[in-house]
Amino acid sequence: IAGITQAPTSQILAAGRRMTLRCTQDMRHNAMYWYRQDLGLGLRLIHYSNTAGTTGKGEVPDGYSVSRANTDDFPLTLASAVPSQTSVYFCASSESAGDGTDTQYFGPGTRLTVL
């Protein structure tokens, strides 16, 4: 099935634990993104990658890290989770870094609760 997959679908995590959210796309898109969505705040960019081997910081990168070893995978790691990281996390991809009508396609999301 073409598109973006995320795992897990949901997770409850104790504060202080390490957690990696997985994201895989099979569209051979160059650019990938991680967002968090909180009520009343909309989607906020955490980290992005314009192409395999490169990453960049978004609006809210603190407490998160990413890697882009290949085109398809873009994992997001919380080194030591805190309750303020409770959110819904969306991974997205686009064919390029945003030229012209290039559109971002979103995965189904991961609902993370940090207690």
Add this chain to the structure above:
Amino acid sequence: GQNIDQPTEMTATEGAIVQINCTYQTSGFNGLFWYQQHAGEAPTFLSYNVLDGLEEKGRFSSFLSRSKGYSYLLLKELQMKDSASYLCAVRDNDYKLSFGAGTTVTVRA
């Protein structure tokens, strides 16, 4: 910084028309997007404007005025399935999207 404003909620009747406004003040502009997001699901792309004017796509139309920092999404012949959140997003000169908080549209029978 980026500032994107849209109303929090709107309610309309099935078959009616609803207009969702979005105003923005951003550091750079490289296009405006509208996404639809049903509860518990991922956002899906609806429309894109980079030049002033109206873009029509079936029952949905989107308008842009760059000089006014203003866009609207027009939903015509509303159906129950149109009940969702509608997200306005501006792409800056670094090709990154900044999203408004979203407008929840409720369609009543």
